[in-house]
Amino acid sequence: MSRHVAAHRFAATLTAREQRHVDGCADCATAQTRVQAARLGLDFAARSEPAELSAAAEARAEASIRWTRITPAVPVRRPFVVGLGLAAACAAAFVVWQARAPKRAAYAAATPSPASHRATLNAARPDRLEALVTLVGGDVSLVRGDAPARRLGLDTRLGAADRITTAGSARAAAQWSEGSGFLLYGDAELTLARLEPRTQRLELGRGQISVRVGPHEPGESLHVITPDHVVSVHGTWFTVASAAHTTTVEVLEGTVEVTERDGSASTLLTAPARATFGPGRSVSAPLSGHQAAKLRAESEMNFLPWTAGLDAARSTSGALLVASQPPAELAVDGIVLGSTPLELRRPFGRHYVELTRADFRTQHQWIAVGKEPGELRASLVHAAPVADEPSAPVEIESMIHRRSSQIRACYERRLKRDPSLAGTVSLKLRVGDAGQVTRVDVEQSTLPDPLVAECLRREAAGWSFEQGRNATVVYPFVFRSQ
Amino acid sequence: MSTGKLQAVAGPAAQPDLVARCQRGEKEALGELYRLYRSEVARNLHRMLGPGRGDLEDVLQEVFIEVFRSIARFRGDAKITTWLYRVCVNVALQRLRKRKRRAEVSGDTVTERVTDETPERELDNRRRLDAVYRILDELSPKKRVVFILHEIEGREPKEIAGIVGAPVLTVRTRLHYARKEFYARAASDVRLDGVRA
Numbered sequence: 001m002s003r004h005v006a007a008h009r010f011a012a013t014l015t016a017r018e019q020r021h022v023d024g025c026a027d028c029a030t031a032q033t034r035v036q037a038a039r040l041g042l043d044f045a046a047r048s049e050p051a052e053l054s055a056a057a058e059a060r061a062e063a064s065i066r067w068t069r070i071t072p073a074v075p076v077r078r079p080f081v082v083g084l085g086l087a088a089a090c091a092a093a094f095v096v097w098q099a100r101a102p103k104r105a106a107y108a109a110a111t112p113s114p115a116s117h118r119a120t121l122n123a124a125r126p127d128r129l130e131a132l133v134t135l136v137g138g139d140v141s142l143v144r145g146d147a148p149a150r151r152l153g154l155d156t157r158l159g160a161a162d163r164i165t166t167a168g169s170a171r172a173a174a175q176w177s178e179g180s181g182f183l184l185y186g187d188a189e190l191t192l193a194r195l196e197p198r199t200q201r202l203e204l205g206r207g208q209i210s211v212r213v214g215p216h217e218p219g220e221s222l223h224v225i226t227p228d229h230v231v232s233v234h235g236t237w238f239t240v241a242s243a244a245h246t247t248t249v250e251v252l253e254g255t256v257e258v259t260e261r262d263g264s265a266s267t268l269l270t271a272p273a274r275a276t277f278g279p280g281r282s283v284s285a286p287l288s289g290h291q292a293a294k295l296r297a298e299s300e301m302n303f304l305p306w307t308a309g310l311d312a313a314r315s316t317s318g319a320l321l322v323a324s325q326p327p328a329e330l331a332v333d334g335i336v337l338g339s340t341p342l343e344l345r346r347p348f349g350r351h352y353v354e355l356t357r358a359d360f361r362t363q364h365q366w367i368a369v370g371k372e373p374g375e376l377r378a379s380l381v382h383a384a385p386v387a388d389e390p391s392a393p394v395e396i397e398s399m400i401h402r403r404s405s406q407i408r409a410c411y412e413r414r415l416k417r418d419p420s421l422a423g424t425v426s427l428k429l430r431v432g433d434a435g436q437v438t439r440v441d442v443e444q445s446t447l448p449d450p451l452v453a454e455c456l457r458r459e460a461a462g463w464s465f466e467q468g469r470n471a472t473v474v475y476p477f478v479f480r481s482q
Numbered sequence: 483m484s485t486g487k488l489q490a491v492a493g494p495a496a497q498p499d500l501v502a503r504c505q506r507g508e509k510e511a512l513g514e515l516y517r518l519y520r521s522e523v524a525r526n527l528h529r530m531l532g533p534g535r536g537d538l539e540d541v542l543q544e545v546f547i548e549v550f551r552s553i554a555r556f557r558g559d560a561k562i563t564t565w566l567y568r569v570c571v572n573v574a575l576q577r578l579r580k581r582k583r584r585a586e587v588s589g590d591t592v593t594e595r596v597t598d599e600t601p602e603r604e605l606d607n608r609r610r611l612d613a614v615y616r617i618l619d620e621l622s623p624k625k626r627v628v629f630i631l632h633e634i635e636g637r638e639p640k641e642i643a644g645i646v647g648a649p650v651l652t653v654r655t656r657l658h659y660a661r662k663e664f665y666a667r668a669a670s671d672v673r674l675d676g677v678r679a
Contacts, residue, residue, distance in 0.1 A: 031669035038617070038668035041610035046634045048611060050528035050538055053520065057539040061520070064547045065512045255540055270537055419605045 056253065063214075129195045131158040131176040132310050134302040137342040138170025138186070154319050154345050157310070160195040166207070171338055175313075176200070178306040179214020180222075183299055193225070201225065208241035210299035213254075214306075225261075229277055232257040237271075239299055246278040252292055252299075258282075289448035297336050302344050317345045319373035320353075324380055328357035346374075359383055394431055394468030396475055403459065410455035411479045423447035426476045427460055435465040443474055452479070501562055504553045512550055519563075520546075523570055529634055530574040530627065532615035537577070545573045560644070568645050571627055578623035613673040617664055625660035632657055633664075 014022065022028040133156050140152040143163040152164060158174050166172060166188050175181035176195060184190050188207020194200060200222040202209065213222055213233050222233040226242035237253040249258055251271040258277055259266040267282060269275055272292040275284035287295070304313045322330050323341040330340050331354040337344065340355065346369050353376055354364045360380040367374040400407065415421050423446035430439040440460045445453045456477060500518075503511035520542065527541050548569050556565055618626050627646060631637045639657065643650040668674060 030675075034671055034674040035665055035668050037610055037674040038614055038665070038671070041607075041614035041674075042633050044607045044611050045529060045614060046636075048528070048533060048607075050524050050533075053524060053539065053542070057520075057542060060539065060543045061516045061546055062513070064543060064550060065509050065516070255537055419602075419608075 059214075127196060128160055129176045129197055129200070130310055131174040131181065131192070131195065132304070132314055133158065133172065133174050133345070134181065134304060135171070135173040135183070135337060135342060135344040137172070137338055137340075139167035140170050140172040140184075141165050154343055158192060158195070160192055163189065163191045165189045169339070173301040175301065175303050175306065176310075177214060179212065179303060181212060181301050181303060183210040183301045185209070204240060204242050206242055208239060210237075210239040210301070212237045212299075212301055212303075228261055228279070230259045230261060232259065237296075237299075238269075239295065246276055248274070248276045250274045250287065250295055252287075252296055288446060290444075290446050300335050300337055302332075302335075302337055302346075304345060304347060317347045318369040318371060320344050320346050320351065320367060320369050321373055321375045322353060322355070322378075323376070324355050324357075324363075324378040326357065326360075326380060328355040328360065328363075328378075328380055330355060355380065394429075394465050394471050394473050396429075396465075396468075396473050399463055399465060400475070403463070406459050407456065407477065410452050410459060413455070414449045414452050418449060421447065421449055421452075422480045424476050424478045425453045425456055426474055427453075427456060429460055429463075429473045429475065431465055431468055431471045431473065433469050435467070435469060437461055437463045437465075447479065501553070501556065501558070504550075505556070507554075512553075515549070515553075516546055519566055522563075523566065526567065526570050526635075527574060530571070530630055531577060532618065533611060541573060541577050544577075545570050548573055564644065568647070571631075571645055575623050575627060578626060581619075610674070613671060614668075616673065617667045617671060620667060621660055621663055625656050625663065628653055628656045629660035629664060633661070 022032055133152060133154050136152055136154060141149040141164070142152045142156060142158075143149045143165070145161070149165070152172055158164075164172060164184060166184055166186050169186045171183060171185055173181060173183040180200075182190075182202065185208040188209065189205035190207075190209060191203040191205065192201075193203045198220050202211070202223070203225045205227070209224060211222070211224055211233070224231040224240045226240060226247045228242075228245050229247040231238070231240050231247070231249055233254070233256055238249060238251045238256050241248040247258070249256060249269060251269045251273050253271050255268055255270045257266055257268050258275065260277075267275065267277075267284070269284065272287035272289075273284060274287050274291075275282055304317055306313050320332070321341075321343050324330075327340050330337050330342055332344065332346065332351050334352070334354075348370050350366050350368050351374070352364065353367050354362060355376075355378055356362045357380055359382060361383050363378050363380060365376060365378075367376055411421070425445045425447055426443040428441045428443040429437050432438040437460060440457045442453045442457055447453065500511055500514060504515055523545055524538060524542050527538055527545065531538065531541065549566060552569070556562070560568075618629070621629065624646075628642055631642045631645065632639070637645075639650050639653045642657075643653045646653065648656075
C-alpha cells in the first residue's frame with residue numbers, strides 16, 4: 001500500500017488522481033482510514049486533560065520548595081570592569097601580604113583551614129539517622145553489634161547496623177522522618193544497613209516489609225535489598241517480600257525500580273502494581289482498587305508527626321498497650337493496625353480504640369495516653385445468637401428480578417463515566433422479623449467505583465420480603481458491560 | 483477548553499516581582515509560582531508523555547525541582563511561560579529517553595478526566611489516543627517532541643526552535659521525518675482498525 005502512495009500523503013489533501021487510485025485500491029483505502037483515525041486521535045490528544053493532581057503532588061511540591069537551595073545569580077559585569085576590579089584586588093592583596101609577612105605564621109595557626117571548616121559544617125548536620133519504634137506486636141528481637149539479642153521496645157532508638165527479627169505472627173514499625181518508615185511483618189529479618197539523611201538501605205534477609213517514603217530531598221535515595229534484587233524508591237509506598245530467590249513487590253503509591261543484584265536487568269513499577277521477580281523472569285499485573293485498599297489497610301505504620309525531629313516526636317508521644325482475649329483486630333482513631341496484643345506509640349491525648357473479631361461484640365473505648373502509658377486489657381464477649389430461626393427461605397431471586405431496572409441503573413450510571421467498569425458486589429442483607437431489610441453491608445466489591453456498591457446498598461435498604469424472616473442473605477451482583 | 487499552550491495567567495502572574503522574589507529564594511514566592519503554573523505544566527507533560535503512565539506527578543515534581551534550582555539563572559530574555567515550557571520539554575525528553583532504555587510496567591491504563599461524550603464515543607477516543615501514543619513511543623524522543631509541539635499543540639517551527647534550542651531548519655527536518663514516520667506507522671497499524679470515525 002505504501003508502494004502506491006506514500007502513507008504520509010494521506011495526512012494532506014489528496015489530488016484527484018491520487019484519490020481515484022485510492023478508491024480503486026483496497027490496501028490504500030485501509031491505510032487512508034487508519035491515517036484518518038490517527039488524525040482524530042491527535043485531535044483528541046489536543047483536547048484530553050490529565051487527571052486532577054492528588055494531594056500527594058501538593059505535599060511533594062512543598063517538600064521540593066523546602067529543600068531547594070537557591071543561589072542568587074551573580075550580576076553580570078562588563079569585562080573591563082571585572083578586569084579592573086581584579087587588578088585592584090591583586091594589588092591590594094600584595095600590599096597586605098608584604099605588610100603582614102612576619103605575622104603569617106601566627107595567622108596560619110589561628111585560622112581554620114578549609115578542610116577543618118568543612119568538617120565544622122558537616123558536624124552541624126547529622127550524618128546518621130535514628131528511627132523511633134512506633135509499633136510492636138508479638139515477639140520482636142533486636143541484635144546490635146556483638147551484644148546478645150534483646151526484645152525490641154517502644155523506647156528503642158534504631159540505628160545503622162541494627163538487625164530486627166520478628167517471630168511468626170509478630171510485627172514492628174519504625175519511623176525516621178516525616179512520613180518515612182517501615183513495617184516489618186511476621187517471620188522476617190531486616191538489617192538497617194545504612195540509615196543516613198540522604199541514603200537509607202534496608203537489607204531484607206527473609207519475610208516481608210512495607211516501606212513508606214514521605215517527601216524526600218532531591219538526590220535522597222532509599223533501597224530495599226533482598227538476596228536477589230534491589231528495590232529503589234522513586235515514589236512513596238510499597239511492600240517487598242522475599243522468599244526462595246523470588247522477590248514480590250507491590251507498589252501502592254509512586255514508582256519503584258527493581259534491579260537484579262548483579263545489575264543485569266531493571267524494571268520500573270508504577271502504582272498500583274504487583275510484580276514477582278524470579279531467576280531470569282518476572283510477572284507483573286496492575287493491582288485492582290480493592291486489592292490496593294486492602295494492602296493499604298494491612299500496611300499501616302502508625303506514623304507520628306515528625307516536623308520537629310525524633311526527640312520532639314518522642315517527647316510528645318507515649319505508649320499505648322492493648323491486649324485482648326481472644327486476640328482481635330485493633331483500630332486506633334479509625335486506623336486498623338493489626339491483631340492484638342500490640343504496643344504502639346501515639347501522641348499525648350485521648351485516642352479512640354476499637355477491638356473487633358467475628359462472632360464477638362465489638363469493644364470501643366477512649367484511652368488517654370500521657371507520660372504514663374495508656375493501657376487496655378479486654379475480654380471480648382460472644383455476640384448474642386440469632387433469636388429466631390428463619391421461617392422460610394428469603395425470596396431474594398424474585399426481589400432481584402422485580403428491582404432489576406433499579407439495580408441496573410446503579411451500574412449504568414457509573415458505566416457512562418468508565419466504560420471498562422466491571423466486577424462483582426456482594427451485599428449482606430439482614431432480614432428482620434417482619435420481612436423488612438434491617439441492615440445492609442457491602443460484603444465485598446471488586447468494582448473500582450465504590451458509588452455502585454453504595455447505590456445498591458441504598459436500594460436494598462428499602463426492600464421488604466413477603467417470605468423469609470430473621471435471616472442473613474449474602475447475594476453477589478455481577479456487572480459486566482456488553 | 484485549553485489551546486494546549488502555556489497561557490500568560492492573569493492575576494497573581496501579573497505581579498512583576500514574583501520572579502524576582504523567587505530568584506531571591508523566597509519560599510512563599512516559589513509556592514505561588516508552583517500553584518500558578520502547576521495545571522498548565524501538568525497538561526503539557528500529559529500531552530508530551532501520553533496518558534495512563536502513572537508517572538505524571540513524578541515528572542511534574544522533577545520539572546518544578548529544576549525550575550526552582552535554575553530560576554536564579556532566568557534572565558528575563560523570554561517570557562516566564564516560555565522558559566517554563568523549555569524546562570518542561572527538557573525534563574520530558576529525559577523521561578522519554580529513560581523509558582526507551584527500560585522496560586516499563588504501567589498501572590492504570592487510562593486516568594484522564596471524564597468528558598461529556600457518550601461511553602461509546604469516549605471508548606473510541608481512548609482507543610485512538612492509546613494507538614497514537616503507542617506509535618509516538620516508537621519515534622525517537624527528539625522527533626516525538628517536535629511532532630507533538632507541531633501536530634498536537636499547533637506551534638510554528640520558529641517557536642518550536644526556541645523551545646527545543648535548535649535551528650529552525652533542524653526543526654523543519656525533524657518534523658518532516660517525524661510526520662513521515664508517524665503516518666507510515668499509522669497506515670500499517672491494525673490497532674486503528676474498527677474505530678469509528
